[in-house]
Amino acid sequence: MKMPSPSRRTILLGGAGLTVVGAGVGGLAAAATLEHYLEGLVRHTFRRERIDPEGVDLFVSEFIAHADPGTISKSTLLARAAGVVGVAGVDAALSGYGGYAEFKRRLVTQFLLNSDYFYRSDASEPVHCLEWTGVCVNPFARFNDD
């Protein structure tokens, strides 16, 4: 695996107030806004990881800014549902549906590739969000002159 370039490694809000987010997401049942819902879904998906909470906020802002109107519309509906049954509840109820799976896949992929998840030397290290980038995002690429 290629190591990230220094700019890629630029960590926003690095180390600021790292919080261990455990498996319990019951507190997210009140998620109503789109931002809270998406943050909750990231935390729920990576509930066994230590992730930088402020970085998640920033990641969600960027995700929303770059998302197409269809994604925003659908995830707004999901946020409303999450306000009733919680993020975990929505995730459990819709996990078998193609449209939801595709949405979650996009979110998770963007989070993974816009964080240092794959660059950590140890999987127990906390995950930091990186500067949002639309380019040079394949951390696994190998080149003939490598």
Added chain:
Amino acid sequence: MQFITAEDAAGAGDVVVVGSGFGSLFFLKRYLELKPRSRILILERGRHNTSEWQQKNLKNSDLPETSTFVNESPKDWAFTIGLGGSTNCWWGQSPRLHPSDFELRTRHGVGVDWPVTYDDLIPYYKQVERIMPVSGPDDLDSEFPGTGQYPQRPHRMSSADERIRSTPGHKHFVVPNARLTSPLNGRGKCCASSTCNICPTGAKFTAFNGLADVLSHPGVRICTESEVRALDVEAGTVRKALFAHGGREHLASGDLFVLGANAIFNPLILMKSGIGGHGVGRYFGEKMFARVEVLLDGHQHFDGGTATTCFNLSRLDGPHRGQMGSAVYYIENNPMIPGLRVAKGRWREVMQVSVYVEDLLLESNGIFDEGGELPVLRHAGFGSYARRGLQAAVDAMPAMLKNLPVESITLKEIFPVLGHLQGTTRMGLTKEDSVVDAGLMHHDHRNLLIVGTSVFPTMGSVNPTLTASALSLRAAERMLVRR
């Protein structure tokens, strides 16, 4: 580059070129080499959206193409309007057509034959590959004779490609493309970002980084935001181009006219001008583009060196083409679309395969001028020839991938658009079967050339750009040698 006003365009060129994509610029490349003192006027409908503008705005054009036609089809159509045309938005895939693609009727009993053969195009393929330049492997001669060595070394294949190639008798090769593997003339090498429509390093060939000598030639004048509406014909000779600019109509005269708009607007201009030929506006279409998802069991993907690493040619040609379309598989190396596998520790155990499938170009599908400002596109959707080809291609995948630990193979979707518009001013031997001849000259109007993929009589299954560019080089050479 010398940009001029519409007022100054009236007598600015002996050669008037409509559109500035691959077809036009490769024609001019050879034309200006042979006649360097020529005066050329390029009339381009769009603006000059620089590479910097495209990077900043994350799009290729400020003019949405969907605003330029009425679509009465169950599928979509995509292209770029602006200086450089589709050299901006393309992804750089640069395979040649297969020899059988030029002789579909003779070899397989369907479609039609081209008035040129693969062998006719070999020297021009080589020239385009050198100009761009194209990177590729040195083992493609078995499939595309005369390929030899590409100017740029091949991109690194993925480890999945290596395993597929370990199968005896495989037809799995690094795909030729116009994305640099080594920096050249200020262009960086490919960074595998998979954002090739807006290449961040300059690795991908565009008009601006690869044909700047044409656009900046002292004899070339460029008038942007100029939409050609019709050609004025007198006694069988095209005299002037009528174009709209800034809400007014203008005329540009010339001795030679080159139509390089695209497969929608080339025929529309002919129809508006009363210029005929068999099938003007008809035989419109593009190949089918499907995505197949392969879940892997323990194999980590996405470790190739560019967006699309290899193509598999096991369904490219054969007796099946009498009944169903040719198909080519492209191994995608982009982790972003549609995304990684949502399973911790198995994120990379997924591989996307794009399948391009040939369809027949039917006379009933076409571009229609119904008197309004916009052309009407009517296409019945992909035909049974393509659908059978896709099904057979998917069915053949387990054998193709047998050296990979495959968990499942799923046809996920057929996309509504690919961006390979073809047909509508097809080439052929006579005006009873076509619009232009083998030199891309209109059968009746011998100072009118039509370039680009609108002249394709059949589509094959691989990307058409290299062939369209080679045809343009050949057309310029044939015309000037004849004169």
